[in-house]
Amino acid sequence: MNVLEADSIWLEYHGRKVLQSIYLKVETGRVTGLLGRNGTGKTSLLRMIFGSLRGQSQSVRLNGNYISHPYLENNLIRYLPQTTFTPAGQTIKKVCDLYDVPFSSIINYFPGLEEYKKEKLNTLSGGKIRLFEILLILFSPVSFVLLDEPFTHLDPVSVEMLLSLIKEEKKKKGIVLSDHAYKHVQEASDDLYLIVPGGRSMLLKDPNQDLKSYGYIS
Numbered sequence: 001m002n003v004l005e006a007d008s009i010w011l012e013y014h015g016r017k018v019l020q021s022i023y024l025k026v027e028t029g030r031v032t033g034l035l036g037r038n039g040t041g042k043t044s045l046l047r048m049i050f051g052s053l054r055g056q057s058q059s060v061r062l063n064g065n066y067i068s069h070p071y072l073e074n075n076l077i078r079y080l081p082q083t084t085f086t087p088a089g090q091t092i093k094k095v096c097d098l099y100d101v102p103f104s105s106i107i108n109y110f111p112g113l114e115e116y117k118k119e120k121l122n123t124l125s126g127g128k129i130r131l132f133e134i135l136l137i138l139f140s141p142v143s144f145v146l147l148d149e150p151f152t153h154l155d156p157v158s159v160e161m162l163l164s165l166i167k168e169e170k171k172k173k174g175i176v177l178s179d180h181a182y183k184h185v186q187e188a189s190d191d192l193y194l195i196v197p198g199g200r201s202m203l204l205k206d207p208n209q210d211l212k213s214y215g216y217i218s
C-alpha cells in the first residue's frame with residue numbers, strides 16, 4: 001500500500017488567504033473525496049498536490065517521504081484538470097501512446113471510439129473529449145490520480161459507468177475525486193474531506209450531518 005499525504009498547505013493569492021493549514025490523505029485502494037463550495041480552493045489544492053502550483057507552504061509526502069514535485073516522479077501521479085488538456089490536433093491513438101494507455105482499454109468503455117482511432121481529437125464532441133480524457137487519466141499507469149470535476153459534461157449513462165470504473169480502478173490506485181455532484185462523490189468515496197470557510201480541511205465523520213452543519217448543503 002502507498003500513502004500520499006498533503007500537509008501544511010497554505011495558499012494566498014495577492015495577499016488573499018485561500019487555503020490554510022490543509023491536510024489530506026489518500027491511500028492506494030481507496031477513494032478520497034474533496035468537497036467545498038465554489039471558490040474554496042479545491043482546484044488549487046489538487047494542483048498543489050500534483051506539484052504544478054506552489055503556495056506559501058506545502059508538504060506532499062509519499063509513505064512519509066517529502067516530494068517537491070510529485071508530477072515529475074515516475075509512475076506516481078496524474079491530474080485531470082477541469083479544462084481540456086489533450087492536444088486537439090493529435091490523433092486519439094497518438095494521445096493514448098503519449099500517456100502510455102492502451103487504446104484497447106479505452107474503447108472497452110467508450111462505444112463508438114474505435115472508428116475515431118485515426119481521427120484528430122477535435123473531431124469529437126466536447127463531452128466525448130471529456131470522457132476520453134477522464135479514461136486516459138483513470139487508466140494511466142500511476143499509483144495516484146486526481147480527478148477535478150469528472151462528472152461535469154457527462155451524460156447520465158457515462159456517469160454511472162464512471163462510478164463503477166472508479167470502484168474498479170481503486171483496487172490498483174489511490175484516487176482523489178472532487179466534484180459538485182456531491183452525491184456521486186459521497187457514493188464513490190471511502191474518506192470525504194470538506195474545505196470549509198477560512199480554507200481549512202475537515203475530514204467528515206458523519207457526511208450527511210457534517211455537510212449540513214458546515215453549510216455545504218441546506
Ligand SMILES: Nc1ncnc2c1ncn2[C@@H]1O[C@H](COP(=O)(O)OP(=O)(O)OP(=O)(O)O)[C@@H](O)[C@H]1O
Nearest residue numbers: 013014018036037038039040041042043044045180
Ligand atoms: N491565478 C489566480 N489568481 C488570483 N486568484 C486566483 C487564481 N486562481 C484562483 N484564484 C482564486 O482562488 C480561489 C480558489 O480557486 P479554486 O479554483 O481553487 O477554487 P475551487 O474550489 O476549485 O472553485 P470552483 O468550485 O468554483 O471550481 C478563488 O477565490 C479564486 O478566485
